[in-house]
Amino acid sequence: MNLFEEIREAVKGLYSLAVGMGVTGRYFVKPEVTVHYPRKTVDNIQTYSGHVELLQGKKNPLESDCIMCGTCERNCPSGCLTVKYEEIVEENPEPEKKKKKTKKMTGLIYDYSYCSLCGQCIENCPVDALGFSNHVYWAEFDRCNITLDLLARLREKLSKSS
């Protein structure tokens, strides 16, 4: 390579550098697009699905609609959900008939650390008792803290709002 070509290369390189700097310069004077988290937060996060939660019941606004069928438990790919309930056996006033059994929900344990937010539990729930929450900034330092009792969470939420 002779001297003439080397100079030509350098000039070419400098020229494309100038073009690139021109683009950068134009964008330098435009408003900033990045957000300095956590001093500022973004406002387009509402549509983002946070963890799974129990929704307020449609029939009974003070409770969840969950019928404890266990469909969500069986359909979850990672076994994140566990339905907890106790059976209350009541004596039937008519002695021949069967004893009356009612189920009382005591909790819906949800392990967020395994959840892939796929929505299988939500789509398969027969009474649409589950949904995605807006609680998207949830983070923990310890893995054992990342489980939730969704029923307790719903109750707390409802008692706060009422």
Add this chain to the structure above:
Amino acid sequence: MTTQNLAGDFYTQCFLSEQDESGRVILNMGPQHPSTHGVLRVIIEMEGEYISRAEPVIGYLHRMHEKMGEVKTYHQYMPNMGRVDYLHALAWNWAYIGAVEKLCQIEVPRRAEFIRVITCEMNRICSHLVWWGAYLLDLGAFTPIMYAFDDREQALDLLQMITGSRLTYCYYRFGGVRTDIDNQFISGARDFCKLMKSRLPMYKDLVTDNYILRKRCEEIGELPLEMARRYGATGPVLRGSGQKYDVRRAEPYSVYPELDFDIPVFNECDAMARYRVRVAEMEQSVRIIEQALSKLPKGDVMAPKAPKRIKPPKGDVYFAVEGARGKIGVYLASDGSSTPYRLKLRSPSYSNLSLFAELAQGTLLADAVSILGSLDLVIPEIDR
């Protein structure tokens, strides 16, 4: 001698034993090397500044996706697909859903097909943008990734609106898609197309025409077509070597035959050709999105007869789609039960990586970084 006995793990020892001339330096690139973008390890034998032998070591990110397919039900396996290739998750979604739909003969409503095309192409642009930024970052240019992520953010916001996630989507369902798109999404997607059209010329000024960059890509990593074929390379790697092969045209699926788009092909075979293919593909994807938006029919997004429980008949099926990195194939064998008998995932990155060993021979170490980047590897997809 003593250091040789002590040095290296099993792979390094094997690599050393195949050495025909001792005294050359063995170098490990990875598994934590920034330019491999994941845990890929390449063992390299150096002769001065030149690479005399290279050998990729994979498996650091193996998550048994294929085995998981055999133990989970058809519905439960869905979220896995978003995690095989996190950059073009929707293409993997589509490959799996498409295979099951083909096996069970589930009809997909037309509106759902168009929504799939729109979202999948949008995801392809996102994937190419990440590659574009990251590749240039490997080559030492820092600014482009900022622009790329700014644009990608607009697309992610749109996809988030309908899928609820930003990266590992699980959006397609057997017989349709999970949620319908609304007017807000449609106008947002039109704006995104306009934005991309205004940004692509800027990318050209900033990067593609840049003389300094071209010096690092042109005539580097020349991949003859014969070699690309031999290794089964697909996608932009194959199209950069002059073969016009795109699954969307070669094995048409969904509504792609109704849409008008070109398959960009470049004959130079070098890293720059692969770069140009991807940039041109972004342009084509914008074209596809615009057409699909204007043709979007009304109707259901889920087939009314879509089964809640999948129990396909006995048999096997193969379905392939075009991902950002090449041909994504899902082979599914069913024994009639509620879980697949065998699920085989054909990932394009695996074939594209295999040719690196031969391609890197005799190149400078600094060029190997450029070659590796130009193959656009996603490591989770290689290991699966």
